[in-house]
Amino acid sequence: MFTIEKNTYSEEETIQLGRAFAAQLTTTDIVAIHGDLGSGKTEFVKGICEFFKVEEIVTSPTFTIVNKYNGIKDQGQITIYHIDLYRIEKDSELLEIGFEEYLNDSSAISLIEWAEKTTLLPENIFAVNIYLDDSNDNQRVISIKSPREINIGM
Numbered sequence: 001m002f003t004i005e006k007n008t009y010s011e012e013e014t015i016q017l018g019r020a021f022a023a024q025l026t027t028t029d030i031v032a033i034h035g036d037l038g039s040g041k042t043e044f045v046k047g048i049c050e051f052f053k054v055e056e057i058v059t060s061p062t063f064t065i066v067n068k069y070n071g072i073k074d075q076g077q078i079t080i081y082h083i084d085l086y087r088i089e090k091d092s093e094l095l096e097i098g099f100e101e102y103l104n105d106s107s108a109i110s111l112i113e114w115a116e117k118t119t120l121l122p123e124n125i126f127a128v129n130i131y132l133d134d135s136n137d138n139q140r141v142i143s144i145k146s147p148r149e150i151n152i153g154m
């Protein structure tokens, strides 16, 4: 595992970090995103989606569980699944909605908020942790663990 840690001081900086990180992603990658309510998971996802030129509005899919976006990578179409497991209580609920099919979609990248709610994720995926800083309302510490070496150049 490789770990990168960055501080951000505004929503825009977190979006920018998401955009830079996205340049390292490829289809079949899965990104587990952890962090307290309001820490910035969805902002980070917005940055990733910006990089892939997603035109749909990116918001937490709290009631639908999964938002599916169309993205573009290297002139080709890709799918981005934006999944929010906040309301999920058991893995069986996820199996019912075809969670594993999303993860195994060979033309998609899966971004998963509240990923700790399931045990169905494979090992060796990306894990992003966003920590609030008690001393500064707008500061976040963002750690990115990756299964392969990445360079986000920031």
Ligand SMILES: Nc1ncnc2c1ncn2[C@@H]1O[C@H](COP(=O)(O)OP(=O)(O)OP(=O)(O)O)[C@@H](O)[C@H]1O
Binding pocket: 008, 009, 010, 011, 012, 013, 014, 035, 036, 037, 038, 039, 040, 041, 042, 043, 044, 060, 113, 137, 138, 139, 140
């Ligand atoms: N450095 C920062 N990075 C990201 N968001 C920030 C930062 N500073 C302040 N914010 C604010 O924090 C909030 C983050 O909201 P966001 O919806 O991304 O959180 P979340 O982790 O997805 O929450 P939830 O668990 O409810 O889905 C936004 O209101 C944003 O403006």
Ligand SMILES: [Mg+2]
Binding pocket: 041, 042, 060, 113
């Ligand atoms: Mg969210």
